[in-house]
Amino acid sequence: MTLRHADVEVGAELPERTFRVRRLDLVRYAGASGDFNPIHWNERFAKSVGLPDVIAHGMFTMAEAGRVLTDWTGDAGCVVDYSVRFSAPVVVPDDDEAPRSPSAGRSGPRTTTEPSACS
Amino acid sequence: MAPFDLDFQPGERTARRAVRVSGTGPGPEDQERETVAINAEYVGREYPAPEPYEVTRGKIREFAEAINDHNPVYVDPEAAKAAGHPDVIAPPTFPVILGMAGSAIAVADPDLGVDFSRVVHGDQSFHYSRPLRAGDVLTAVTRITDVKTLGGNGMLTLETVAEADGEHVVTAGMMLVVRGE
Structure with missing residues (x-):
């Protein structure tokens, strides 16, 4: 079901989503x-350059946040502009109880999305 | 977490050479911190991709699986056609492959003197004329659009423009932060 332009108002909030991030994903x-x-992917290297641990690719976080948009509009082909600012790293320790990469609107590691979409 | 604080204070300046500044590092040893400076004269320098990039169904599927996105328009040509596309389309962040390749060439430019191990991704944008799709053969040029120094970090802004058959498809903008020592 594709969202229609007429159905959306400025200021509308997209549904919050939570994404798991594991070493395997990275x-x-x-x-x-x-x-x-x-x-x-290399903890020794990450720490040697002053990072607390391995961190996720910013672009992985951006891709996950993009799913919030494309799943919401129902049309992955209608994205015209999509931009993010990376404001905190997503640290991914070596365990299966991985941290979560929240979508827009949560505290902690965060990504600001400024999407605009067609339809 | 100090190295990641990207909420820089205003007062940016354009650097023309590396300078050493004292007392800007919050470290316990209060050592001198070396400001990363990238020569602003390189703004406008271009790095054409050495060869065209062919977008394939297999690569789109691999990328979609890697981001755990199971939207059928990325993997099923029939679903893509039903949605009005001639073939499977690529997820919105797929063009980062072109941007990464272009930025890697730029960052490796010895004139810039960037230490890749200190590079953190600051921001990213995509502007599309249409979605990328399987069968596209893209030519890409990456250009340095801005260079500045903020809070001891170098900031390098790059733009990659990708075209197919002479028509614009996507522009990927990328700001890289080169953390100070």
């Missing part, structure tokens, strides 16, 4: 995106 994203910066 390894897979590194391969798919071509971003093999070791801060995203």
Whole structure:
């Protein structure tokens, strides 16, 4: 079901979503995106450059936040502009009880999305 | 978490050379902190992709799976056609592959002197004329659009413009923060 332009008002909030981020997700994203910066998979390296631990690719967080938009509009092909500012890192420790990458509107690691979509 | 505080104070300045400033680091040793400075004369420098990028169904599927997005328009050509697309389309952040490749070429430019291990992604934007889709053959050019120094960090802004058959498809903007020592 595709959202119609006439159904949306300025200021409308998109539904909050929570996304799990594990080391496995980062390894897979590194391969798919071509971003093999070791801060995203090598704990020793991450700490050696002053990071608390491995951190998620910003672009992985942006991709997850983008799902909030495309799932909401129902038309993944109608995104005209999508921008984010990365304001805090998503730290991903080596455990399966991974931290969560919240969508817009939550405190903690956060991404500001400024999407505009068609329809 | 200090290295990640991107809420820089105003008072930015354009750097023309590296300078050393004292007492700006919050570290316990209160050491001198080296300001990262990137030569502003490189604004406008362009880095064309060495070869066209072919968007394939397989790569789109791999990327969609990596971001755990199971939208059928990314993997099922019939679903994509039903949605009005000639073939499967790519997720909105897929063009980062082009942006990453372009920024990697720029960051590796010895003239810039950027230490890749100190690079953090500051912001990212995409502006689309249409979605990327399987079958696209994209030519991309990455350009340095801004260089500045804020709070001891270098900030490098890049823009990658991708076209197919001479028509604009997407512009990816990327700001990289090069953290001070």
